[in-house]
Amino acid sequence: MTSRGGHMAQLPPEPEALLTPAEVAALFRVDPKTVTRWAKAGKLSAIRTLGGHRRYRAAEVQALLDGLQSDVVPPVSVPQPPAESPPLS
Numbered sequence: 001m002t003s004r005g006g007h008m009a010q011l012p013p014e015p016e017a018l019l020t021p022a023e024v025a026a027l028f029r030v031d032p033k034t035v036t037r038w039a040k041a042g043k044l045s046a047i048r049t050l051g052g053h054r055r056y057r058a059a060e061v062q063a064l065l066d067g068l069q070s071d072v073v074p075p076v077s078v079p080q081p082p083a084e085s086p087p088l089s
Contacts, residue, residue, distance in 0.1 A: 016057060016058070016059070017057070017058035017059070018047065018055035018056065018057060018058065019055065019056045019057075019058050019061055020053075020054075020055065020056075021035045021036060021054055021056070024044075024056050024061050027061065027065055028065065028068075035056070036054065039054060039056070043064070044056055044060065044061070044064060045057070045060060
């Protein structure tokens with residue numbers, strides 16, 4: 001589609017996905033208040049709605065979640081000592 005002057009009409013940018021504190025909390029399995037504390041501590045940036053509610057960028061939340069999952073070290077199996085064998089007769 002073209003406008004006057006023969007240039008392509010600009011489409012508005014795609015709105016970025018935002019999550020509520022409850023949605024973020026469910027992803028991390030924490031309380032929503034913890035998510036609010038993370039935002040206050042600067043671990044996660046919050047966007048305020050016109051009504052004053054916090055929203056979090058889905059991409060940023062996913063990046064934080066991916067980073068935490070890569071920090072998890074698989075459990076190390078501890079070798080067990082060999083069972084004592086009965087004395088030889």
